Amino acid sequence: MNLSEYGNTESQVVTAGLNLGRVITVSHQTFTVVTEFGRFHAEISGRLRNLAMTAEDLPTVGDWVQLRLPANREDVAYIERLNERHSVFLRKTAGRQIDAQLVAANIDWLLLCMALDHNFNVRRLERYLAVAAASGAKPSVVLTKADQARDLSAQLAEVDAVLPPQTPVIICDATRADGLAELANFMQPRQTYALIGSSGVGKTTLINHLSHQVVGETQAVRASDSHGRHTTTTRQLMVLPNQSIVIDTPGMRELGLMDADVAATFDDIVQLAQHCRFSDCTHQQEPGCAVQAAIATGEVDATRLRSYQELQQEASVNTQLRGKAREQAKIKRMFGSKKQMQAVRKASRHHQKY
Incomplete structure (x- = not known):
C-alpha cells in the first residue's frame, strides 16, 4: 500500500526493525493502522504505555507511528513509537477533570463546522477558533444547512466579524446536487482535513456525499434546538475519491479549552x-x-x-x-506518589549530610 496516499511526505522517521504506519481509526484504545503491507489492528506496546505520562503521549487518529508487525496478518501489531506531530487538536475532557482528550493529529486543515439553522452560534465559533489557532493546523469555517439559514447575508456578516484575516468560509447545502462543490474543490489531494463541530451540524452527511457512499449513519436533529445525537462514535481517517484525506470526529456538546490561543x-x-x-x-x-x-x-x-x-x-x-x-x-511514574518522592528526597539529604 502506498503511504503517500495517506499523506506521507517521506519525512517520517522509521527505526530499524519497525514499520511506519498511520492511525486511521481509534475506538476504546483499539487502533487500526495502515502500513505499506496493508491494515493491521494494533495495540500500544508496554514500553510506550510506560513512557506516557498522560493521554497526550499516546496515539490518536492521524498519528504517524512505528509498529512491530506480527508474522500472521490476523494477529495484533504493537505500536512501539509515536512520531513527532506537526499539529494536534485537543480539548479538555468533559466534566470537572482537567485531562486532555486528543481528537486528531497531523491535520493540515481544521474544518470548523457550524450549521446555519438553530445551531448557529458565533460565540461557540470563537471557542473553536481559539483551539484551532493553537493546534498548528490552518482553520476554515464550513457553514452547513444553507437551505435552513434564517438570514444568510446577516449570518455571514456575523461570522466574518469574528474571523482572523484570510480564514476561508465555505457554504454547504447537502440538499442540492451542487451544494458541496465549493467544499470538494477546496479539499486537495494528500492534504489532511478534520471536520470538527457540535452534534447535528451534518459532518457525517458531508463525508457521505464527498465519498459517494454511506460511511456513517446520520440521524435527525431536534427541531427545537437543532441538536443531534452523537451518530459518529469513533474517530476515523479515510481517503476520498479526489485523494484528499478526511478525519471524521464525534460531535461535541462541549469544547473545553485545554490548548487555546x-x-x-x-x-x-x-x-x-x-x-x-x-x-x-x-x-x-x-x-x-x-x-x-x-x-x-x-x-x-x-x-x-x-x-x-x-x-x-x-x-x-x-x-x-x-x-x-x-x-x-x-512524580507518580518516577516515585509512585508525592509522599514517596518526599521520602526519597529526605533520604538523599540525610545521605549527603553524613
Missing part, C-alpha cells in the same frame, strides 16, 4: 488594548480604556469582549491545572 482569535481586542491608558486595564470602567471606547462607537460588540474575557480566564485556569496534572503524573 485566545489572543490570536481576538486580535482586534488585543490590538485595541495596547492603546488603553493603563497596562493592566480590565476593560471595565477604567478611564482611557480604548476597548470600551471602541464598544461605545460600535467598532467592537460588547458580547465579543465578554467572550474574550471568559475564554481567556478559562484557558488560563485549565492551562495551569494541566501543568499540575502533568507534573503529578511525572
Whole structure:
C-alpha cells in the first residue's frame, strides 16, 4: 500500500526493525493502522504505555507511528513509537477533570463546522477558533444547512466579524446536487482535513456525499434546538475519491479549552488594548480604556469582549491545572506518589549530610 496516499511526505522517521504506519481509526484504545503491507489492528506496546505520562503521549487518529508487525496478518501489531506531530487538536475532557482528550493529529486543515439553522452560534465559533489557532493546523469555517439559514447575508456578516484575516468560509447545502462543490474543490489531494463541530451540524452527511457512499449513519436533529445525537462514535481517517484525506470526529456538546490561543482569535481586542491608558486595564470602567471606547462607537460588540474575557480566564485556569496534572503524573511514574518522592528526597539529604 502506498503511504503517500495517506499523506506521507517521506519525512517520517522509521527505526530499524519497525514499520511506519498511520492511525486511521481509534475506538476504546483499539487502533487500526495502515502500513505499506496493508491494515493491521494494533495495540500500544508496554514500553510506550510506560513512557506516557498522560493521554497526550499516546496515539490518536492521524498519528504517524512505528509498529512491530506480527508474522500472521490476523494477529495484533504493537505500536512501539509515536512520531513527532506537526499539529494536534485537543480539548479538555468533559466534566470537572482537567485531562486532555486528543481528537486528531497531523491535520493540515481544521474544518470548523457550524450549521446555519438553530445551531448557529458565533460565540461557540470563537471557542473553536481559539483551539484551532493553537493546534498548528490552518482553520476554515464550513457553514452547513444553507437551505435552513434564517438570514444568510446577516449570518455571514456575523461570522466574518469574528474571523482572523484570510480564514476561508465555505457554504454547504447537502440538499442540492451542487451544494458541496465549493467544499470538494477546496479539499486537495494528500492534504489532511478534520471536520470538527457540535452534534447535528451534518459532518457525517458531508463525508457521505464527498465519498459517494454511506460511511456513517446520520440521524435527525431536534427541531427545537437543532441538536443531534452523537451518530459518529469513533474517530476515523479515510481517503476520498479526489485523494484528499478526511478525519471524521464525534460531535461535541462541549469544547473545553485545554490548548487555546485566545489572543490570536481576538486580535482586534488585543490590538485595541495596547492603546488603553493603563497596562493592566480590565476593560471595565477604567478611564482611557480604548476597548470600551471602541464598544461605545460600535467598532467592537460588547458580547465579543465578554467572550474574550471568559475564554481567556478559562484557558488560563485549565492551562495551569494541566501543568499540575502533568507534573503529578511525572512524580507518580518516577516515585509512585508525592509522599514517596518526599521520602526519597529526605533520604538523599540525610545521605549527603553524613
